Amino acid sequence: MNSQISKLVEAAQKARNVAVITGAGMSRESGIPTFRGPDGLWKNFRPEELATPEAFQKDPALVWEWYEWRRQIVLKAEPHEGHRVIAAMEKFFPEFLLITQNVDGLHPRAGNRKLIEIHGSINRARCTKCATRFELGSRVLSELPLRCDCGALARPDVVWFGESYDSNLLSASLDFLGSADLVWVVGSSGMVSVPVYLAAQARENGALLVDLNPEEAEFSRYCDIKIRGTAGQVLSEFWKALQ
Numbered sequence: 001m002n003s004q005i006s007k008l009v010e011a012a013q014k015a016r017n018v019a020v021i022t023g024a025g026m027s028r029e030s031g032i033p034t035f036r037g038p039d040g041l042w043k044n045f046r047p048e049e050l051a052t053p054e055a056f057q058k059d060p061a062l063v064w065e066w067y068e069w070r071r072q073i074v075l076k077a078e079p080h081e082g083h084r085v086i087a088a089m090e091k092f093f094p095e096f097l098l099i100t101q102n103v104d105g106l107h108p109r110a111g112n113r114k115l116i117e118i119h120g121s122i123n124r125a126r127c128t129k130c131a132t133r134f135e136l137g138s139r140v141l142s143e144l145p146l147r148c149d150c151g152a153l154a155r156p157d158v159v160w161f162g163e164s165y166d167s168n169l170l171s172a173s174l175d176f177l178g179s180a181d182l183v184w185v186v187g188s189s190g191m192v193s194v195p196v197y198l199a200a201q202a203r204e205n206g207a208l209l210v211d212l213n214p215e216e217a218e219f220s221r222y223c224d225i226k227i228r229g230t231a232g233q234v235l236s237e238f239w240k241a242l243q
């Protein structure tokens with residue numbers, strides 16, 4: 001067994017409060033492209049051009065069409081073995097929290113309930129006026145841009161570039177991370193700084209930090225255990241070794 005995985009198993013056997021932070025790389029083995037990787041092109045648009053409040057103001061129909069196109073890809077995808085291991089971890093550790101940057105809903109579909117979707121959900125919309133939230137279901141949305149029952153424009157319920165995070169979700173994440181003893185960061189490049197900030201806070205409070213990614217990232221040097229591999233493969237190996 002990889003010596004880093006043995007180290008991780010040893011740490012997990014002692015851990016009581018465990019957090020996992022996942023980024024887009026987590027969903028790669030379910031066939032969902034990341035934004036920045038070599039296959040990260042999303043229908044010839046750069047996410048920075050469409051996932052913004054300015055883009056929505058300028059052309060809400062275009063932004064909705066792009067989200068609906070992505071949503072249909074996500075709805076056809078299935079959670080992989082790595083998602084299932086993270087769902088099992090929730091039941092295994094006495095205290096557990098999953099903080100995901102992914103908007104695709106694969107973690108709740110795999111069974112996670114102690115979960116913070118810090119960037120929102122692609123399967124939900126929010127009214128720009130009355131702020132009512134509604135689930136989008138599985139049917140293809142044909143009348144876009146979507147409108148709320150109150151008549152105002154609705155928007156995808158996700159955090160766009162340049163927008164602030166929900167402060168309640170941030171403080172709930174920080175609360176948990178304040179007493180975590182083992183924190184994984186899976187499939188995140190660290191380009192979006194808030195999740196890395198959360199991991200750094202946990203480390204300052206004494207948590208052991210695990211970096212799971214096929215590639216070295218800028219923040220990897222702050223991590224105690226570094227595992228180079230894909231989420232599905234490494235999580236399965238870890239779980240078998242832990243049992």
Ligand code: NAD
Binds near residue numbers: 103
């Ligand atoms: P990111 O910055 O989190 O980078 C992706 C990381 O995943 C890279 O470091 C890459 O090396 C790693 N990776 C690639 N394949 C992997 C694998 N099989 N296992 C583990 N790690 C792997 O993500 P991004 O694509 O630049 O997107 C930034 C943000 O955009 C995300 O945090 C998210 O909010 C959103 N986004 C969400 C989804 C989704 O919901 N699935 C997809 C794309 C982007």
